[in-house]
Amino acid sequence: MKQGCKRISALFLCLALLAGPVRAATIWGYQEGLALTEENGLWGYSNVQRQLVIPIRYNSATSFRLGLARVEENGKLGIIRTDGTLLISPAYGTLNHLYSGLYIAQLGTRWGIVSLLPFPDGQGGTTQILYDFVYDSIVMATMGGLDTVILSRGTQQTFLPVYQITDLMLSKQIPSARFPLTQDDLPNFSDVSPRDWFDVWVDIACNVGLMEGVGGSRFAPGQTLTVAEALQLAAEMESRQTGDSFHTQVHSDTVWYRPAVNYCQASGIISANEFSDYERPVTRAEMAKIFAATSLAKSMADRNDISQVKAAIPDVKAGDYAADAIFSLYAKGVLIGSDSKCTFRPNDTLTRGEAAAIVSRMARAEQRVTLF
Incomplete structure (x- = not known):
């Protein structure tokens, strides 16, 4: 069952198994870790190792933007994500993004x-x-x-x-409505390259307003996430999901993270005194426990069978700290592991780039992953 995690190979760009290095094809500029690739008038996508990860089959295609690309097959338009999964099947003569994942579409001579x-x-x-x-x-x-x-x-x-x-x-009841995508709003950080695996996740996390840079036009993708930052993210997601006003308020506390800590305690995300040091690095298990306790996580339907999840993750077992939270987020398609074996590394720390990937899948349902 552990082989099921290999279905997410396009999300782990190093696992591009569909083909070897692209031959006799033209690779265009990279965007969000993938490059348009053309051969004999047809298009696909290659990763930074010049391996084809989305087959050359489309009559036309666009570069990825916020994890989405428009493709044309047999004269009809559809939408795919970065692992090639079709989100809108190619069926339309016109398909133009309107707002937050809604598209103005033409079917024959009629519009919808x-x-x-x-x-x-x-x-x-x-x-x-x-x-x-x-x-x-x-x-x-x-x-x-x-x-x-x-x-x-x-x-x-x-x-x-x-x-x-x-x-x-x-x-x-359209999923992710509280985390709308704005198509023309992309960040521009000096330390995030279009070739980086985390570029797509930084784009989405910033676009939906869950993360921002650290100043000086930097995102600091390799910087370790702290407990305080994890709680700030959880508070933001909780407030957005429940529709209350925490995320719209201006908080003037002298300790920047205290309002988020208090809000997470009041919301039942953490208990009082659960953490004694908010400025230390958060572990991956602690992050999972915090995020799984949000209303957003609780509202998500499972995409992966929980029994398969429990059997697949090699370094988390029932009874471990935060095991139920970790299993839950894998089942919901939010956590996918750090390799093809679904390895979680519960005691390791978390980078801001990794956090961007996780909160992007929390916020945007189209990015959640079916593992098996």
């Missing part, structure tokens, strides 16, 4: 709006169609100073102000 993430259809199943394909056109315009989506059908028009989209997504 589709979601990157499936949501309940009200009949016991799921759908990705938010607005059905019954419209003559769907366009963006500015009305009364507000960005507005205009859906036209004959002489009738439906107006959807962009600022209302998050509430609409929440009402439809």
Whole structure:
């Protein structure tokens, strides 16, 4: 069962097993760790070792942005993520990002709006169609100073102000609605290269507002995460998920992390006096225990069978400190291990680059991983 973790090879760029070094193909510039690769008019993606990790099969393709790329197959457009998983199947003549994982799409001569993430259809199943394909056109315009989506059908028009989209997504139970993606908002850090494995995760974590730089145009991806920083991340995710005001407040405490500590204690994420030193490095097991206690983690459905998870992780067993939390986050597709064997390294510390990957999968459901 441990072999199941090898399905995440595109996320571990060193495990590119689909092909050897690309021959007789043109490799274009890297973005978020992958480069467009063209051969005989078809496109795929290569990693920094020039190994093909997403097969050359697409008629056209875009560079990855926030972990997503638009591809064309047989004249139809779809969306993939960095391991090649199709998130929106190639079915559309036009597919333009609207907001937070919603796309204006054309199907034949009709227009609709589709979601990157499936949501309940009200009949016991799921759908990705938010607005059905019954419209003559769907366009963006500015009305009364507000960005507005205009859906036209004959002489009738439906107006959807962009600022209302998050509430609409929440009402439809679309996952990750409280952590919206803004397509044109990408950080630019001097110590994060488009070739780095963590580039995609830094982009997402910063885009959704969970992480930021350390100053001087630096992200410090190799810097060790502290207990205080882990609690700040947990408090931010908890507040965003529950819709309270902690994450919007300006906190003026002389000890910068004290409000987050108090909030995490009040929310039941940690107990009083659970940590005596907030400025020391957090262990990976402690991070898992903290993050698994958030409302966001508790709201996630399992993607991986928990019994398979328990059998697969070689260095965590039932009864270990934070074992249930670790197993839970693997089951939910948030933790994937540090190698092809799903090794967790519970007593090791955590870098900011690694933390960016974890909170990105916490916030954005399309990035969670099926291991087996």
